[in-house]
Amino acid sequence: MRIIYKLEEMTETARGWLAGGAVGFVPTMGYLHQGHIALIEAARQECEISVVSIFVNQMQFDRHESFTQYPRNMARDLQLLNKAHVDVLFLPRAEEIYPPNFSTYVAPSGSVAERLEGVTSPAYIRGVSTIITKLFQLVRPDIVYFGQKDAQQVAVVRQLIRDLNIDVNLRVVPTVRESDGLAMSSQSHLLSPAERKAARIVYRALLAGKTLVEKHERRPSAIEKAMADLVATEPLVQLDYAAVCHPDTMNELDDVRPRCMLAIAARIGSIRLIDNFVWQEKGRWQM
Numbered sequence: 001m002r003i004i005y006k007l008e009e010m011t012e013t014a015r016g017w018l019a020g021g022a023v024g025f026v027p028t029m030g031y032l033h034q035g036h037i038a039l040i041e042a043a044r045q046e047c048e049i050s051v052v053s054i055f056v057n058q059m060q061f062d063r064h065e066s067f068t069q070y071p072r073n074m075a076r077d078l079q080l081l082n083k084a085h086v087d088v089l090f091l092p093r094a095e096e097i098y099p100p101n102f103s104t105y106v107a108p109s110g111s112v113a114e115r116l117e118g119v120t121s122p123a124y125i126r127g128v129s130t131i132i133t134k135l136f137q138l139v140r141p142d143i144v145y146f147g148q149k150d151a152q153q154v155a156v157v158r159q160l161i162r163d164l165n166i167d168v169n170l171r172v173v174p175t176v177r178e179s180d181g182l183a184m185s186s187q188s189h190l191l192s193p194a195e196r197k198a199a200r201i202v203y204r205a206l207l208a209g210k211t212l213v214e215k216h217e218r219r220p221s222a223i224e225k226a227m228a229d230l231v232a233t234e235p236l237v238q239l240d241y242a243a244v245c246h247p248d249t250m251n252e253l254d255d256v257r258p259r260c261m262l263a264i265a266a267r268i269g270s271i272r273l274i275d276n277f278v279w280q281e282k283g284r285w286q287m
């Protein structure tokens with residue numbers, strides 16, 4: 001695996017991509033888990049060249065402590081990436097990504113940016129949009145891979161690709177779960193055993209929402225309340241939101257119908273957990 005640190009080297013390398021075939025790109029903040037590996041496998045299956053970036057993007061954190069506490073383990077990440085046969089690892093340095101007097105941001109507007117995460121973590125949408133746009137410029141991938149767990153991130157990136165005419169295809173890979181249903185995330189490793197046990201409530205609440213839909217409950221408020229009430233039974237978990245919305249716009253829905261998303265965000269101490277199920281056409285669930 002080749003490791004690229006300098007932006008100039010990344011740009012030079014990307015200029016030569018055309019000859020090598022399609023480039024599949026997996027942007028990450030490191031502390032890799034099986035969810036990332038699923039994205040890498042999808043990229044390797046579809047593309048001749050696989051590129052992974054690791055950059056803990058301070059701009060997308062609301063609190064400085066969340067950024068400093070974000071888990072990091074480069075030795076382990078390198079092992080996993082080598083084992084996954086990644087071709088290129090892009091490891092830019094913060095000083096180069098955000099040089100002094102950096103002042104140009106990508107700030108989406110509208111419901112996709114302003115609802116859910118836009119309310120609870122305002123820095124997140126602008127931070128993700130800005131870094132992803134920069135990474136697209138530097139890496140110049142043909143296809144980019146994101147996980148369904150971060151559904152609002154997916155919706156924001158889809159909109160920014162469309163609005164800024166970025167020449168990249170977006171693939172969304174299903175959420176990878178632990179055996180008890182918890183969606184894999186870098187942060188969940190920081191939970192204590194008691195907190196880890198409590199975290200299962202998020203998946204259970206989504207299952208409860210799904211069951212209600214399957215029993216023909218069509219009022220979003222009833223499903224939101226049922227999910228919120230279940231999360232509230234777990235004292236270690238604080239709910240940020242339990243929402244029924246459209247998966248592309250994050251807009252509220254008048255009634256529950258296929259192409260609707262059940263989404264939950266909750267906190268356990270300083271660890272944030274997000275997860276979602278999407279009810280698709282023909283009664284299938286993406287979960």
Ligand code: PAF
Pocket residue numbers: 027028029030055057060128131132150153
């Ligand atoms: O999902 C993540 O790990 C981050 O939000 C991303 C997409 C790498 C941008 O920093």
